[in-house]
Amino acid sequence: MIGAEPLPFSITLEPQEGETYQDVLAVARRVEALGFAGLYRSDHYAPVWGGEGLASTDAWATLAGLARDTERITIGTMVSPVTFRPAANLAKVTATVAQMAGAVDGRSRVHVGLGTGWLQAEHTMFGFPFDDLGTRFRRLEEHLQVLRGLWDPQIPRFRFDGEFEQLRDAVFAAKPDPVPRIVLGGSGPRRSAGLAARYADEMNTPFPTPASFRALRAALDEACAAAGREPIPLTVTAVCVLGADEAEFRRRAERLHARIGDRPLDEWLAQRSGTWVLGTPDRALEHLTGLVEAGAAGFSLQHLLPDDLDMLDLLAESVAARLGDIRPAATAPDRAV
Template identity: 30%
Template sequence: MEIALHVTRFNLPDGPAALPAALTAAAGAAEQAGFSTLTLMDHWFQMEMPDTAATDPMLEGYTTLGYLAGQTRQMTLGLLVTGVTYRHPGLLAKIVATLDVLSGGRAMLGVGAAWYEREHNGLGVPFPPVADRFERLEETVQICRQMWGPDNGPYTGRHYQLAETVCVPAPIQQPGPPILIGGSGEKKTLRLVARYADACNLFAFEFGEVERKLEVLARHCETEGRDPSEIRRTILTLNDPLDDPDAFLAAMEQYAKLGVGQVWVTPTVPDSASWVEQVGERVVPRLRDL
């Protein structure tokens, strides 16, 4: 099983000026430790949780990935996940294609239906009803696929109309960067995963729930006439693997039996680099054998 690093917090004791060095150190430690992927959240405001506030520091995702593309050489780079409302799909396709070119073919597109209404209202960005957002999500994936391919013609959808889907230079990865659709909604999200995605990502709160969601995905794949093995199964855990490495690895062994091939972990301390180094020493070699 592969391990991925998900960076979600940017409040450092020394303030924003320390962020470039801290991100560089964390990314370098992750590559050295054998992490396969590095992702950030795609938010304008920090999420409101018991220990975080909307006014906490939050970096714009794709700008940060562009910076990290120059600091890394091996890891896949992406956002977990881009809200479909945050960027016009034509612009999003161009941004991800640019990241893929400048990173040497290491971009991924993580995308979802968006949910954080406060940041939309705060910055004056329209936040359509949930049904519309899912329709926009489907059209966005279609537009990205078209822009990354040879068809430069128009795209006409219910929500988006593009006169020309020109994207030059094209992504290095062909037929384009892998697309991960985030979320676990059984009626809409997992159906879109079965229809379009290269990967899914589920919250690893309970093993039985992940198992059931993957069964739902398999049924959608059958309806769509698609082999479920074509879709990479990944999970995001909020548990710190350093709290109890043996218990963490035992849980991951069970997920591996479901066909899960990658787990995202999130640093729990401001000094992400040292945390990543410890995970690399105590967890990664054993996780790789699962």
């Protein structure tokens, strides 16, 4: 690994692309057995890449199942649109899943990733509000404020009079202990970094290059200083397609391209080569090392071939074990319940 601190490696799934709970659970169990830090999932009600009619599952209902069906890994959303749920509802749902999951090493096994929401089609389809981006950012800030207020053990009755959220002497019992981790998803150096610096425990950015990551890291550091806080971790989400050799990589890339490709394979891969983790383990390590040197504090790698568990083995053994923090399940601590 690089540096003194181990780098957490997690896996993110996109179950709105036709995955059932059993599909998600199979990946979660392999992720836990291999020693990855966490298993996260997207929060969408409609497919992002696939065609109309693909089955989807509710993110937080799925996480409640994983809370009982796994023992050690962190679970959560990457990320939940604040347009989907009232803030108080999201606070209660997250706290309930955290209670079901228990804690490991004194830390909650649950994190809640938050974002503005971006897929207009699913908002229109299901009746979720989808305002202009500035309005969605104001809604995001109110969600962050409400979650922090309701979970604060020093605030027995929480009042909030916002543009979108109104709470009147809300008694939130029981307060989650330990408190779930709040992760803000985004890439903007001003609004996203500013909100993360004021309210979040971590910021996660999707598909950066080392150069764009370094610039965002600097902006986040500046925002944290302005908020009177020490710098918070900045982590990376990226699609990962690996092969033990070039031939195996091409086979996996062809499978994924058949599902979501929008141009010839080689052109499609070239367009993504700077922001996705692609190729053999050595190529993946080169890409990830550049991000670590730019300040990345961890990785959540999107696994878009969920029936291919062998690729997770390769990632754990040939990439994460050489760069990050991998703890085999046999050495995992007991879960506190």
